[in-house]
Amino acid sequence: MVKNKTFLKRLLITAVMNSLLISPAINAEPIVTLKQMVEKTISSNPEVQTRYHAYLGAGYEQDVVKGGYLPKVDIQSTYRKQEDINGFRNSTGTEIPRWNNELVLRQMIFDGFATPSEVNRLGHAKRVRYYELQAAMQDTTLEFMRAYIDTLRYSQLAEYAKTNYVTHKQLFDKIKERVDAGVARRVDLEQATGRLALAEANLLTEMTNLHDVTARVQRLLGELPPETLEQPDFISTGKQATPVETLRVAYLQNPNLLSTIEDIQATKDEVKTKEAKYLPRLDLQARKNLGTSSDGRNSTNAADVLELTMSFNLFNGFSDKASVGQAVEKLNTANDFRDKACVDTRQLVTIAYNDINQLKEQLTYRDIHQKSIENAREAYRRQFDIGQRTLLDLLDTENEYFQAKRSFANTNFDIQAAYARLYASQGELLNKIGSARQGLPEVTRETYMDVANICEAIAPAQVTVDKEALLANAKPLGVNQQLIKPVR
Numbered sequence: 307m308v309k310n311k312t313f314l315k316r317l318l319i320t321a322v323m324n325s326l327l328i329s330p331a332i333n334a335e336p337i338v339t340l341k342q343m344v345e346k347t348i349s350s351n352p353e354v355q356t357r358y359h360a361y362l363g364a365g366y367e368q369d370v371v372k373g374g375y376l377p378k379v380d381i382q383s384t385y386r387k388q389e390d391i392n393g394f395r396n397s398t399g400t401e402i403p404r405w406n407n408e409l410v411l412r413q414m415i416f417d418g419f420a421t422p423s424e425v426n427r428l429g430h431a432k433r434v435r436y437y438e439l440q441a442a443m444q445d446t447t448l449e450f451m452r453a454y455i456d457t458l459r460y461s462q463l464a465e466y467a468k469t470n471y472v473t474h475k476q477l478f479d480k481i482k483e484r485v486d487a488g489v490a491r492r493v494d495l496e497q498a499t500g501r502l503a504l505a506e507a508n509l510l511t512e513m514t515n516l517h518d519v520t521a522r523v524q525r526l527l528g529e530l531p532p533e534t535l536e537q538p539d540f541i542s543t544g545k546q547a548t549p550v551e552t553l554r555v556a557y558l559q560n561p562n563l564l565s566t567i568e569d570i571q572a573t574k575d576e577v578k579t580k581e582a583k584y585l586p587r588l589d590l591q592a593r594k595n596l597g598t599s600s601d602g603r604n605s606t607n608a609a610d611v612l613e614l615t616m617s618f619n620l621f622n623g624f625s626d627k628a629s630v631g632q633a634v635e636k637l638n639t640a641n642d643f644r645d646k647a648c649v650d651t652r653q654l655v656t657i658a659y660n661d662i663n664q665l666k667e668q669l670t671y672r673d674i675h676q677k678s679i680e681n682a683r684e685a686y687r688r689q690f691d692i693g694q695r696t697l698l699d700l701l702d703t704e705n706e707y708f709q710a711k712r713s714f715a716n717t718n719f720d721i722q723a724a725y726a727r728l729y730a731s732q733g734e735l736l737n738k739i740g741s742a743r744q745g746l747p748e749v750t751r752e753t754y755m756d757v758a759n760i761c762e763a764i765a766p767a768q769v770t771v772d773k774e775a776l777l778a779n780a781k782p783l784g785v786n787q788q789l790i791k792p793v794r
Contacts, residue, residue: 344741357442361435368428374421377413407596418585423578430572437565448730453522459719460516467509470708474505540738549765559733566644573637583626586618648761658728672714
């Protein structure tokens with residue numbers, strides 16, 4: 307009976323453990339939304355993970371230095387082999403012990419502000435790692451969004467290519483029938499053959515592009531994307547009214563720029579740490595001798611000691627001076643990196659901002675072109691039905707219609723990519739998507755960041771074209787107007 311109860315208990319425990327191991331896999335919800343995919347990417351992508359662990363390691367590094375504020379306790383054991391001057395044991399009990407153990411407690415009182423300066427430096431270094439993590443998440447999200455948008459792009463272009471191929475194949479079959487019947491020329495069939503081959507090549511190209519971009523998404527996401535992808539809606543949030551306002555937002559939030567500002571503060575504290583060598587050091591030390599003399603009697607050296615010690619570096623071969631000079635040059639380098647981050651951010655923001663404006667205007671013209679070609683295509687088909695157009699004319703319009711749709715779709719997806727680039731350069735892409743990495747603290751903005759941020763929000767003028775001036779200055783066409791005949 308006891309064995310049966312034991313067996314039942316083990317069976318119950320095994321069933322519970324198996325359910326705990328299996329249930330997460332069963333209950334895990336599939337990743338289908340853009341928000342979920344981005345959160346998985348910034349939580350598991352190896353490139354982001356390296357920055358995350360560097361950030362955690364920076365916190366431990368600061369804790370190591372904070373230990374300098376606390377006392378240190380050691381046990382020191384020594385063994386001496388010394389000459390016996392008197393030739394016999396000292397009977398007064400003052401012999402220095404050959405074996406000796408001491409309990410030593412040391413407390414730093416003053417070290418020239420080296421420890422607080424180093425603690426402050428590593429605090430800023432931790433914030434540097436934090437902003438580097440934020441930059442890695444923004445960059446990885448931007449790379450993912452480019453692949454995601456390209457997946458949408460090539461999915462649509464592949465559908466266009468399929469339809470274009472089917473239309474070309476149907477027209478080719480009709481032309482072949484006419485050639486075989488002797489009512490069309492052989493050269494028409496040759497042209498149709500070439501157009502069909504081009505349509506097949508276009509279809510193969512789009513399918514290859516779709517495969518490659520799916521592999522890009524898989525590399526970043528860690529798994530294949532779902533078959534149906536939602537359209538990004540972060541474009542609806544818009545952008546600032548002017549490029550200058552857009553730049554100001556970027557200078558406040560761009561993580562690459564903020565990391566360089568924190569690095570400047572960290573290097574300033576490093577200079578203070580090096581300069582601490584010029585000041586004296588005070589330590590409080592307590593020693594309790596646990597040893598006895600070699601003959602078993604207590605030694606006078608076993609007395610407890612409490613002492614205050616001071617050390618002052620008078621000369622160190624100019625090493626301290628060189629160390630301070632090295633730290634100062636690191637500070638100059640940090641300032642240069644801050645300046646570089648300013649101009650890099652300005653370039654990214656202004657180009658993305660201009661691209662959005664230009665692409666939106668292009669989209670209007672692409673749409674007009676697409677609709678015009680579609681109307682012409684329908685007109686050609688009606689004219690073909692009454693014998694005013696040939697099958698080759700239909701092929702021409704089909705190919706132009708296919709290219710017009712491709713241009714419109716590419717421009718539309720290019721606008722989405724430009725918005726993603728703009729938001730990433732502002733440090734806002736994750737917020738626009740609504741994604742976040744769990745477990746990260748909110749880092750408050752300190753006043754020194756505004757003082758150290760010397761970036762000027764100056765943007766180049768947006769590109770515009772004065773079309774009326776172009777037409778006014780244009781030379782007339784060198785065409786004899788009498789030779790122009792109306793096209794019916």
